[in-house]
Amino acid sequence: MIEVQRLTKQFKDTLAVDDLTFSVTPGLVTGFLGPNGAGKSTTMRVIVGLDRPTSGEALVDGKSYRTLDAPLRSVGAMLDAGQVHPRRTASAHLLSLAATIGAGQGRVREVLELVGLPDQARRRVGTFSLGMRQRLGIAAALLGDPSTIILDEPMNGLDPDGIIWVRSLLRHLAREGRTVLVSSHLMGEMAQTADHLIVVGRGRLVADVATHDLLQGPSSALRVRTPDPLRLTDAVTGAGGTTDAGDEGALLIHGLTAGDLARLALAHRIEIHELVEQDRSLEEAFLELTNHTTDFRAQTSPERTVLS
Numbered sequence: 001m002i003e004v005q006r007l008t009k010q011f012k013d014t015l016a017v018d019d020l021t022f023s024v025t026p027g028l029v030t031g032f033l034g035p036n037g038a039g040k041s042t043t044m045r046v047i048v049g050l051d052r053p054t055s056g057e058a059l060v061d062g063k064s065y066r067t068l069d070a071p072l073r074s075v076g077a078m079l080d081a082g083q084v085h086p087r088r089t090a091s092a093h094l095l096s097l098a099a100t101i102g103a104g105q106g107r108v109r110e111v112l113e114l115v116g117l118p119d120q121a122r123r124r125v126g127t128f129s130l131g132m133r134q135r136l137g138i139a140a141a142l143l144g145d146p147s148t149i150i151l152d153e154p155m156n157g158l159d160p161d162g163i164i165w166v167r168s169l170l171r172h173l174a175r176e177g178r179t180v181l182v183s184s185h186l187m188g189e190m191a192q193t194a195d196h197l198i199v200v201g202r203g204r205l206v207a208d209v210a211t212h213d214l215l216q217g218p219s220s221a222l223r224v225r226t227p228d229p230l231r232l233t234d235a236v237t238g239a240g241g242t243t244d245a246g247d248e249g250a251l252l253i254h255g256l257t258a259g260d261l262a263r264l265a266l267a268h269r270i271e272i273h274e275l276v277e278q279d280r281s282l283e284e285a286f287l288e289l290t291n292h293t294t295d296f297r298a299q300t301s302p303e304r305t306v307l308s
């Protein structure tokens with residue numbers, strides 16, 4: 001469990017984190033989402049004791065990081081995958097970290113296996129691709145078998161296979177009951193990865209919401225195909241719903257559940273050829289969430305929507 005309470009971090013002229021409060025619960029993947037410069041990394045650095053808060057606090061399992069009995073066994077973090085001596089082999093790098101927590105060669109082999117790098121153990125890290133460095137960073141975070149895992153932008157630079165791999169690893173770690181906090185500035189990526197989202201902008205909390213609730217908001221719609229759209233539109237209007245034209249001749253229906261619509265179609269003996277519950281788009285969800293602030297303008301493609 002991570003509890004960030006009224007956290008503020010001021011760097012000279014920059015207010016990086018501004019009175020931020022949220023909790024990260026075990027058993028879920030929690031996405032930490034916000035545009036570049038929103039304060040995500042600073043918050044994570046405070047959680048793992050690398051930066052001191054100006055005010056407020058960040059607790060892991062009820063304690064500040066500096067007062068945890070065995071911090072590296074409680075919290076595994078990857079805050080900067082680039083911070084590895086390039087001439088070291090992957091295995092030597094992990095062994096040096098393992099030594100600080102009393103783990104040995106066996107655990108190093110296990111984590112290399114877990115992140116899909118068992119054959120690269122003797123390779124120098126300087127020759128690694130960005131994706132391999134990310135995997136090595138994740139391996140280092142997992143060395144101490146921690147109950148809390150904090151990863152800053154772990155999907156940066158990964159190819160689609162790598163992204164799918166990180167996603168399933170995070171879900172697996174959460175299912176084991178761990179607390180998993182993972183940051184990203186990519187909305188689509190987090191919507192597909194996280195069960196819960198903490199959204200920040202300019203150091204402040206913008207939303208603390210279940211991903212499902214965010215996408216299932218009031219503008220979600222039913223997408224329907226029927227050979228009789230005019231009669232269906234009349235029936236839907238009569239039942240208090242509204243319709244819009246969808247693409248490829250489909251009708252979009254708002255204000256009714258799928259069950260309502262099925263019963264309505266049956267009662268009016270209208271054929272339905274397709275009925276799909278359609279989540280609202282990420283763009284809609286975030287524009288609503290962020291109240292159209294320019295900080296969170298969503299850029300086109302839903303898969304790669306970026307908070308700018």
Ligand SMILES: Nc1ncnc2c1ncn2[C@@H]1O[C@H](COP(=O)(O)OP(=O)(O)OP(=O)(O)O)[C@@H](O)[C@H]1O
Pocket residue numbers: 011012014015016034035036037038039040041042043185
């Ligand atoms: N050590 C520092 N000294 C001065 N300013 C800093 C320092 N670290 C971060 N900042 C500033 O604090 C703000 C928040 O930065 P932070 O890196 O926490 O944001 P972020 O959401 O992680 O963004 P990104 O996705 O770009 O890493 C930025 O304006 C940044 O320039």
